[in-house]
Amino acid sequence: MVTEFNIENLKKDFKSEILEVTEKNPRRIIVTIKPASILKVAGFLYKEAGFRFIIASAIHTKRGFEIHYHFSKDQSGLILNLHVILDRENPQVESLSNMFNATNWIEREMHELFGINFLNHPNQDKLISEGNWAEGVYPYRKDFKSTTKEKE
Amino acid sequence: MSRKTLIPIGPYHPLQEEPELFKLYCDGEIVKDIQWVTGYNHRSIEKLSESKTYDQVFFLVERICGICSTSHPFAFANAVEEIAGIEVTDRAKYIRSIIGELERIHSHLLWVGLAGHFLGYNTVFMWAWKYREPVLDLFEMITGNRNSYAMFKVGGVRRDIENSKITSIRKILSDVRKKADLLTGAVMDDPVIHARTKGVGVLTKQDVIDYGAVGPTARASGLPIDVRKDDPYAAYPLVNWKVITAEAGDVFAKAQVRLLEMYESMSIIEQCLKGLEKEKEGDMNIKVNEIPEGIGHGRAEAPRGEVFHFVVSDGSNSPARHKIRAPSYVNIATFKKSCIGQTIADATITLAGVDPCYCCTERMAIAYDFSTGEKIMNAKEMIDHSARQTAGLRKTSTECYE
Numbered sequence: 001m002v003t004e005f006n007i008e009n010l011k012k013d014f015k016s017e018i019l020e021v022t023e024k025n026p027r028r029i030i031v032t033i034k035p036a037s038i039l040k041v042a043g044f045l046y047k048e049a050g051f052r053f054i055i056a057s058a059i060h061t062k063r064g065f066e067i068h069y070h071f072s073k074d075q076s077g078l079i080l081n082l083h084v085i086l087d088r089e090n091p092q093v094e095s096l097s098n099m100f101n102a103t104n105w106i107e108r109e110m111h112e113l114f115g116i117n118f119l120n121h122p123n124q125d126k127l128i129s130e131g132n133w134a135e136g137v138y139p140y141r142k143d144f145k146s147t148t149k150e151k152e
Numbered sequence: 153m154s155r156k157t158l159i160p161i162g163p164y165h166p167l168q169e170e171p172e173l174f175k176l177y178c179d180g181e182i183v184k185d186i187q188w189v190t191g192y193n194h195r196s197i198e199k200l201s202e203s204k205t206y207d208q209v210f211f212l213v214e215r216i217c218g219i220c221s222t223s224h225p226f227a228f229a230n231a232v233e234e235i236a237g238i239e240v241t242d243r244a245k246y247i248r249s250i251i252g253e254l255e256r257i258h259s260h261l262l263w264v265g266l267a268g269h270f271l272g273y274n275t276v277f278m279w280a281w282k283y284r285e286p287v288l289d290l291f292e293m294i295t296g297n298r299n300s301y302a303m304f305k306v307g308g309v310r311r312d313i314e315n316s317k318i319t320s321i322r323k324i325l326s327d328v329r330k331k332a333d334l335l336t337g338a339v340m341d342d343p344v345i346h347a348r349t350k351g352v353g354v355l356t357k358q359d360v361i362d363y364g365a366v367g368p369t370a371r372a373s374g375l376p377i378d379v380r381k382d383d384p385y386a387a388y389p390l391v392n393w394k395v396i397t398a399e400a401g402d403v404f405a406k407a408q409v410r411l412l413e414m415y416e417s418m419s420i421i422e423q424c425l426k427g428l429e430k431e432k433e434g435d436m437n438i439k440v441n442e443i444p445e446g447i448g449h450g451r452a453e454a455p456r457g458e459v460f461h462f463v464v465s466d467g468s469n470s471p472a473r474h475k476i477r478a479p480s481y482v483n484i485a486t487f488k489k490s491c492i493g494q495t496i497a498d499a500t501i502t503l504a505g506v507d508p509c510y511c512c513t514e515r516m517a518i519a520y521d522f523s524t525g526e527k528i529m530n531a532k533e534m535i536d537h538s539a540r541q542t543a544g545l546r547k548t549s550t551e552c553y554e
């Protein structure tokens with residue numbers, strides 16, 4: 001069941017999708033791919049290479065919105081990040097939740113906190129603020145200002 | 153046509169130690185669907201973390217969870233040390249592992265007690281919590297605190313375990329082992345516990361892979377996922393131990409995995425104490441000058457499963473982004489598979505079976521004004537909001553649907 005995973009094969013198989021591969025050390029690899037091909041590459045990792053999805057982290061940077069999808073190859077201790085950079089104005093990417101359930105919550109969370117739109121997500125309701133958050137306010141964006149002083 | 157009844161468990165319920173609302177949609181006694189509402193316990197820790205220095209973040213992440221309060225600093229230390237390329241001294245590794253494993257023992261004892269309580273078997277609850285006390289005393293002796301130990305820092309640990317204390321640690325541990333024998337024997341052979349937990353809340357291997365579940369939840373379904381083995385950190389590669397798994401995937405298998413894991417933890421602690429005697433006292437810190445730019449992934453095996461911290465550093469003295477994934481976050485989602493088709497009485501123990509920790513699951517929320525999202529609510533608005541929420545809950549708890 002446990003198949004050997006080789007990053008060189010991934011580079012070869014998905015040559016047109018991969019933009020950049022950073023190997024920090026043999027157990028931490030970051031693969032930057034085109035956002036449009038996330039379903040294809042993540043599907044390969046999950047279904048064929050036997051990776052487990054840990055979590056995804058969204059970051060708001062100068063380049064726009066970045067998402068790191070963290071995948072773990074258990075037994076070998078490898079963490080592979082699928083890294084996509086999304087458009088600043090209209091961040092959207094295909095949802096992985098139809099492929100496996102592990103991404104369901106985190107995509108809802110990223111939608112709620114960063115305003116990233118996940119296409120074809122089964123249920124993109126708010127996860128953690130139980131629907132009492134103001135619409136269109138995304139507190140984890142860097143340009144969000146939290147004001148604690150009350151206006152009179 | 154079937155008529156389903158909604159049975160709410162929570163948000164505040166005597167069975168649960170923390171607030172969370174589960175809505176069980178039942179047909180007669182059988183649970184047909186389950187929904188949950190989170191968000192009662194948000195503290196916005198990920199966002200807060202961006203405003204703290206690396207040293208302060210340790211105290212912050214320690215407060216994510218009261219029970220497994222070491223696993224989060226552990227994972228955060230791993231992440232930051234990966235960014236800075238630091239390898240801590242062997243003495244610090246041993247001390248870290250000792251704290252981590254002691255925590256596993258007390259957390260598993262706590263769970264066994266709670267599981268007994270959920271089954272209405274309060275003798276187990278009283279026993280397990282009584283036997284957990286010496287472990288907490290041990291914590292007090294080593295770290296000065298019964299909880300939130302504040303032992304971790306970048307590059308090492310804050311306090312040393314003096315070699316003079318090792319004898320008394322061994323003595324308390326052997327007492328704990330005797331009590332654990334007693335408890336394990338009682339729980340594993342009890343016909344009532346067998347009848348209530350065997351074949352209840354079964355998760356298959358495929359379910360676990362699908363939901364990405366971790367920790368004892370995954371190991372009870374036959375998947376040997378354990379970060380301590382897979383991605384070794386601290387002193388775990390230096391000692392001998394094995395990963396406990398079970399095949400059945402039901403609540404009994406989860407209990408079995410947890411109880412047997414306690415013995416592995418005790419064995420790890422004993423080996424670490426031996427290692428500690430060989431190392432020089434006080435050699436537990438290395439100097440860290442600065443945290444460079446970069447990203448780091450920290451993993452640690454908490455009692456409930458893998459804790460994952462992702463830290464992005466921009467070279468300043470505080471993280472630019474800090475993502476935390478606690479094990480309950482993925483484990484709670486498996487209820488959709490394990491609860492449906494059970495009776496209501498079994499659903500409670502199934503919910504308890506993954507040892508859910510809601511504080512871990514929820515880390516973020518700030519109270520904002522409804523319409524503008526600009527300011528934090530004042531007292532009056534807060535009370536109004538609370539009244540509205542309560543009215544809503546009253547409505548849902550009496551709601552039935554066709």
